[in-house]
Amino acid sequence: MVTGGAGRRLPPVTPLALTALTLVVVGGIYLAAHLPRPAPLGPAVAALAAAAAVLLAAAAALARVRDFAWRTFFVVGGWALAAYLVIAGMLEFVFVLDHTRGGLLAVLTLMLAVYAVNVPLLLAFSVARYQPGRAAAGGDAPPAPEASPVTGGSA
Numbered sequence: 109m110v111t112g113g114a115g116r117r118l119p120p121v122t123p124l125a126l127t128a129l130t131l132v133v134v135g136g137i138y139l140a141a142h143l144p145r146p147a148p149l150g151p152a153v154a155a156l157a158a159a160a161a162v163l164l165a166a167a168a169a170l171a172r173v174r175d176f177a178w179r180t181f182f183v184v185g186g187w188a189l190a191a192y193l194v195i196a197g198m199l200e201f202v203f204v205l206d207h208t209r210g211g212l213l214a215v216l217t218l219m220l221a222v223y224a225v226n227v228p229l230l231l232a233f234s235v236a237r238y239q240p241g242r243a244a245a246g247g248d249a250p251p252a253p254e255a256s257p258v259t260g261g262s263a
Contacts, residue, residue, distance in 0.1 A: 118176070118237055119169035124162050125230040131159035132219050132226070139212065149211050156215060159222050163229070170233065177239035185232030189225070196224035 135155030139147045170176075203216055 116175055116237075116241060118173060119166075121166045121170050121233045122230065124166035124169070125226055125233070128159040128163040128166065128222060128226050129230070131155045131162065132222050135159070135219055136216070139216065147212065149215055152215050152219075156218055156222065159219075159226075163222055163226055167229065170229075175241035177236040177241055180239045181232045181236035184235045185228045188228035188231045192224040192227050196220040 132155070135152040138155070139152050142148070199220055200217060203213060208216065
């Protein structure tokens with residue numbers, strides 16, 4: 109368990125998400141190292157399966173947290189997911205345009221899917237963990253602004 113804002117104990121989402129991201133990158137580097145020859149898919153599939161399992165573990169652990177800034181999490185995560193889906197779509201287009209076919213395309217597509225979900229999860233958790241949770245904020249509404257640090261007046 110790690111601590112978030114207000115000393116809340118949270119699951120280790122960041123280390124799990126970074127592990128999944130590392131596994132996807134390692135699998136991608138392994139495949140790229142064999143180009144232009146065909147790459148053996150076994151190690152890349154193993155890295156992909158491990159990354160997906162770790163990502164699911166991170167999501168499952170986070171889903172059990174009750175006192176969390178879920179509204180902030182979904183706002184940040186939604187916009188990040190939109191951006192990363194566009195990035196993953198462009199990369200997928202490059203793979204298809206480059207005539208990548210068969211099992212290699214399937215593995216790369218699934219790696220892109222893990223990447224496109226993993227990074228928004230990591231970003232959203234990193235922002236929301238420092239926001240007051242549902243119990244502290246009186247629901248999931250953001251706290252009322254205090255004085256502006258620039259003008260000293262109300263924000």
